[in-house]
Structures are given as structure tokens and as C-alpha cells.
Amino acid sequence: MNCLDRGLICAAETELPRVVIVGGGFAGLNLIKGLKNLPVQVVLIDKNNFHQFLPLLYQVATSGIEPDNIAFPYRKLFEKYRNVVFRMAEVTHINTTHNKLSTNIGVIHYDYLVLACGSKTNFLGNTDFENFGSGLNSVTDALDIRSRLLQNLEKAAVTCIEHEKRELSSVAIVGGGATGVEIAGALAEFKRYILPKDYPELNSVEMKIYLIEATGRLLQAMPEKLSEKTLHYLSRMNVDVLLNTSVNSYDGKKVVLAGEKSFSAATFIWTAGVKGDIVKGLPRESISRQNRILTDDFGRILTLNNVFAIGDNALIKTHTNPHGHPMIAQPAIQQGKLLAKNLMKLIQNESMVPFEYQDKGTMATIGRKKAVASIKKLKFGGFFAWLIWSFIHLVSLIGFRNKIMVTINWLWSYFTYEKGNRVIIRRYEEVKKSE
Ligand SMILES: Cc1cc2nc3c(=O)[nH]c(=O)nc-3n(C[C@H](O)[C@H](O)[C@H](O)COP(=O)(O)OP(=O)(O)OC[C@H]3O[C@@H](n4cnc5c(N)ncnc54)[C@H](O)[C@@H]3O)c2cc1C
Known part of the structure; x- marks a missing residue:
């Protein structure tokens, strides 16, 4: 035994x-x-x-x-x-x-x-968001999103129906916090540098990236000035940022907003809580x-x-x-x-010390070469913020090999505009989630 x-x-x-x-x-x-x-x-x-x-x-x-x-x-x-x-x-x-x-x-x-x-x-109790969309809280979730996105693009490449092409290639991201902003920025670069090379079949339609935020500004945890900067960066990268907008429902294709406006997107990423x-x-x-x-x-x-x-x-x-x-x-x-x-x-029967939080600041990156940072009294954005963001994330990663591999990936991507890992290793199957 x-x-x-x-x-x-x-x-x-x-x-x-x-x-x-x-x-x-x-x-x-x-x-x-x-x-x-x-x-x-x-x-x-x-x-x-x-x-x-x-x-x-x-x-x-x-x-x-x-x-x-x-x-x-x-x-x-x-x-x-x-x-x-x-x-x-x-x-x-x-x-x-x-x-x-x-x-x-x-x-x-x-x-x-x-x-x-x-x-x-936290899908706020909405099982449709959970079943038809993806959260991002683990490596498994990240691989699900990658597979789903790439599988949808493969489907979009073979359909002859224009509105289906648009629906399959479009992405809705709900939640304008750091995670939502960072995904939107990365996808905007994917759309600009990878899509035209990998998917010439999709040239006729525009892949849409929507970032939906219920409040009046992105990055609520940061000063207003940096929220505005972030909005400016994303808009220039052709992300459709919808502020003061909440999502009512999603059925795997159609995103219905409060006020009954709607649009189609086959990939739905929930980062709103x-x-x-x-x-x-x-x-x-x-x-x-x-x-x-x-x-x-x-x-x-x-x-x-x-x-x-x-x-x-x-x-x-x-x-x-x-x-x-x-x-x-x-x-x-x-x-x-x-x-x-x-x-x-x-x-050892000694008195414990109470916890006091030392706020070291917050940062978010918006694609290549752009980030915003609020560190103590300093509030800034742009290339310098992105360099600091990159350095902090590299040193915080666990494992020397991981630091080296991420540095190589970033340098490769910085100089070539490439993203080297667009492989569907394990297929995303919707049925698994809705069971
Ligand atoms: C997509 C994303 C991006 C983020 N970006 C940033 C950022 O840029 N900067 C920042 O400061 N913070 C960021 N955060 C937040 C930060 O990662 C978390 O605050 C931090 O990880 C919390 O640490 P933790 O140890 O409490 O939990 P976690 O790091 O989540 O670790 C929890 C561990 O518990 C294990 N576990 C859970 N339940 C069980 C169970 N029942 N049995 C056994 N094991 C269990 C899990 O497997 C996991 O290993 C981000 C979070 C996400 C999801």
C-alpha cells in the first residue's frame, strides 16, 4: 500500500x-x-x-x-x-x-x-462569456487564446463569404485594465506585421480589434494623463476602443453591447475582472x-x-x-x-510585524516601444517607459534560461517585426468548455 x-x-x-x-x-x-x-x-x-x-x-x-x-x-x-x-x-x-x-x-x-x-x-456570473470566450489567468488560458485566434484565422482564409471572413478574423477584448490594453497592443502589431504575410487571403477584409471598457477611461489604476496617452497609442494602432460601453451578451459570434448595438467577432477575450x-x-x-x-x-x-x-x-x-x-x-x-x-x-513566541505595503508603482506596455509608467511621483510614457518595463519583467522572470530565451525572442521581434510562435500545437475545442 x-x-x-x-x-x-x-x-x-x-x-x-x-x-x-x-x-x-x-x-x-x-x-x-x-x-x-x-x-x-x-x-x-x-x-x-x-x-x-x-x-x-x-x-x-x-x-x-x-x-x-x-x-x-x-x-x-x-x-x-x-x-x-x-x-x-x-x-x-x-x-x-x-x-x-x-x-x-x-x-x-x-x-x-x-x-x-x-x-x-471573474466572468460576473455570465456563463456565455465563460463558455464562448476565454479568460487569461494561466498558461493554459494563453494557449487556448492563441489556438483559438489562429484556428479562426485559418477558417477565415478559406471562406469566400466576406462577412464571415471579417467575423472570424476579428477579436473583442473586454476590460480596459493592463491585461486588456497589453493584449490589444500586441494584437494590433500582429495585424500590422504578421497578418499580411501569413494570410494574404485576408487582405480584402479588415481584421477588427475592439477593446471594450465599461468606465470612461483605460487603466483606471493609473493617473488620467497616462490613460489618455494609452488611448492615443491604441487609437493610432487602429484598435477600436469603446469607452463607457458594457457588453450585454455574446453567443460565440455576435457581441451585443448595452443599448443593443452589436458587432461580430469570433474571438472573445474577457479581462474585465x-x-x-x-x-x-x-x-x-x-x-x-x-x-x-x-x-x-x-x-x-x-x-x-x-x-x-x-x-x-x-x-x-x-x-x-x-x-x-x-x-x-x-x-x-x-x-x-x-x-x-x-x-x-x-x-519562537515573539511578536509579529504588521504588513505595510510599499507601492513601487504600476506599468503597462502597449506594443513595441511604447509603455506607460507611474512610479512614485513620476508619470511618463513612451520608449523609456517601455525599456524600464522590459528590464523589470526580464529580471523578475524565474530561471536564467527563461531570461535568455525571452531576451532572444524580444530582440528577434524588435529587429524583424516577427512573432515566431504562431503554431497551433493543440487545437482549441469549444465543446470541452461548454460541457
Ligand atoms: C494576465 C495577467 C497579467 C498580469 N500582469 C501583471 C503585471 O504586469 N504586474 C503586476 O504586478 N501584476 C500583474 N498581474 C497580477 C499578478 O500576476 C498577481 O497579482 C500575482 O500573480 C498574485 O500572486 P499570488 O501568489 O497571490 O497568486 P498566483 O501567482 O496566481 O499563484 C497562485 C498559485 O496557486 C495555485 N493554486 C490555486 N488554487 C489552488 C488549489 N486549489 N490547489 C492547489 N494549488 C492552487 C495556482 O496553480 C498558482 O500556482 C497579472 C495577472 C494576470 C492574470
Whole structure:
């Protein structure tokens, strides 16, 4: 009988306190780094066997880089960590009374539990958006979008009916935040530099790229001046930006807007919201708006002493951030680093240090050579912002090989205007989603 048959996730028995961490994203990874080789047993549980670098997903979706370039296997990452055990499993339930975690491969006991499960796409309860469209929250989503887009272009190339050609080659992106803006910019370049070469059959019609935003401006999290700059860049790149517009329905072909206006687009990408990815079994009163887990300013779930939440799935209210921090990488990284120190303090009966978010700014890129940045008091856009954006993303990527491969891809694309990864490796099948 193996350990899984006994319903236990086999992690070596130890006298050391066991810290179980669910999720190896930005938050979980930085927590583990801080606990490296300290006197605790760390068990990382993640449903994937790799860490994924979400900020560059849009480049995978638009054929700019390969999926392997933004993923890194956990076992390789922790090969020099003597106190870390990795288990690929999906956590399904938490029993906080008995300190047990149920997963699809068995049960594990914890002394301390940290939930760092991140977020998932929030389709606002609209199953049609979910079934006929794609969110962008994982490498799998990015590959789905890439396959769907390229498959639709293949179909467009062989139909003789003009309106079908237009529908199959057009893309609707919902949500004018950073992800929506970045996909729109990348697709506009695809349309300009790749489409005429790869698909001469589509010269007779115009591929339309729509970016739909419910509020009055793009990039709500940035100063107004940068929203205007972004709108200007995208308009010059022939993206149809529809502000103050919400989508009422989508049936796989027709996008119906509020006010009953409509247009056709066979590719529909939803980037208009995320919500916390939380596991069942937590006290009801600890779940707040956007499905995030309410914690005190140490990241500890309000009614529990040994269960913490950090990163996107946590809502850590502090004096300076009474509504919680934004769901972006920096808070997750900073919370992971601090919790490593705090857990050791807790184990040694010392006082923990409350979390204070250090805002390092926000950036978004709009295609080749253009980006906008808001860093402390500096607000700027253009080539310099794009250089900073590129540098920060390169150094933040996990793995030396990944950094080299992305640099080569970017340089290649910079000088040749090429996107080298427009292959349909695995076909996108709509039926899978609507089942
Ligand atoms: C497309 C996109 C672009 C983005 N761009 C930027 C950007 O440019 N700048 C920026 O600062 N932020 C960006 N973000 C946000 C940023 O990526 C997140 O804020 C950050 O990843 C949060 O880190 P995390 O550790 O909380 O969660 P994640 O990084 O999402 O990690 C969560 C981990 O938990 C695992 N997991 C989830 N549920 C379970 C379960 N039940 N069982 C086991 N494992 C589970 C997942 O597999 C994953 O590995 C972007 C996000 C997206 C989706």
C-alpha cells in the first residue's frame, strides 16, 4: 500500500513544525525563499508542477513567446532547499478544527497553513462569456487564446463569404485594465506585421480589434494623463476602443453591447475582472468582497491562529490600505517575504510585524516601444517607459534560461517585426468548455 492509498500526502515525518503552503505563485514562492533551510518543514502544494509568470501571459496568447519561457518547475526551483517538499495536488477542503487539508491525492496535517492560491477570472456570473470566450489567468488560458485566434484565422482564409471572413478574423477584448490594453497592443502589431504575410487571403477584409471598457477611461489604476496617452497609442494602432460601453451578451459570434448595438467577432477575450481563488472550509465570515479572505494585518485569518492568507486571495486591511491592497505582484511578493519572518517569530513566541505595503508603482506596455509608467511621483510614457518595463519583467522572470530565451525572442521581434510562435500545437475545442 502506498502513501496515497492511505489517504495521506507522504511527507517525511518530522519533529519540526510543518508549514503547508497552497500555491507557488509570487506570494508562495517568496514565502518559501524566506523559509529556506530554516528549522521548519515546508510542504508546497500546487495544482501545477510549475510556477507561472502571469504578467507575460499575453505574449504567449499573441504568439510573442513560448509558454515554457514563463514557467519554471518547482522541483528544479527547490532542489537546493533541504526543508521543502513539493506535492502536485489540488486542494479541495480545509478542516481548521483538526488542522487537515484535503486534496485530490490525499490528506495532509499542518501546524501552520498558508493559503496563496491567487485569483481566477471573474466572468460576473455570465456563463456565455465563460463558455464562448476565454479568460487569461494561466498558461493554459494563453494557449487556448492563441489556438483559438489562429484556428479562426485559418477558417477565415478559406471562406469566400466576406462577412464571415471579417467575423472570424476579428477579436473583442473586454476590460480596459493592463491585461486588456497589453493584449490589444500586441494584437494590433500582429495585424500590422504578421497578418499580411501569413494570410494574404485576408487582405480584402479588415481584421477588427475592439477593446471594450465599461468606465470612461483605460487603466483606471493609473493617473488620467497616462490613460489618455494609452488611448492615443491604441487609437493610432487602429484598435477600436469603446469607452463607457458594457457588453450585454455574446453567443460565440455576435457581441451585443448595452443599448443593443452589436458587432461580430469570433474571438472573445474577457479581462474585465478577477476574484480570489479560495478553498472550501474556511469560516464564512472570513470571505469578503471579490472572494478574498479577510485577514488581520499579519495576514492571519481573523478567527484562526495558525492559518494565513497572502497574495491575491487575501484581503489584508491595514491603516494605510483600509480597503486592501491591489491584486498585483508586489503586494503578493512583499507579503510572502514578511510572512516568512513572522512565522519564525510566531514559532519562537515573539511578536509579529504588521504588513505595510510599499507601492513601487504600476506599468503597462502597449506594443513595441511604447509603455506607460507611474512610479512614485513620476508619470511618463513612451520608449523609456517601455525599456524600464522590459528590464523589470526580464529580471523578475524565474530561471536564467527563461531570461535568455525571452531576451532572444524580444530582440528577434524588435529587429524583424516577427512573432515566431504562431503554431497551433493543440487545437482549441469549444465543446470541452461548454460541457
Ligand atoms: C494576465 C495577467 C497579467 C498580469 N500582469 C501583471 C503585471 O504586469 N504586474 C503586476 O504586478 N501584476 C500583474 N498581474 C497580477 C499578478 O500576476 C498577481 O497579482 C500575482 O500573480 C498574485 O500572486 P499570488 O501568489 O497571490 O497568486 P498566483 O501567482 O496566481 O499563484 C497562485 C498559485 O496557486 C495555485 N493554486 C490555486 N488554487 C489552488 C488549489 N486549489 N490547489 C492547489 N494549488 C492552487 C495556482 O496553480 C498558482 O500556482 C497579472 C495577472 C494576470 C492574470
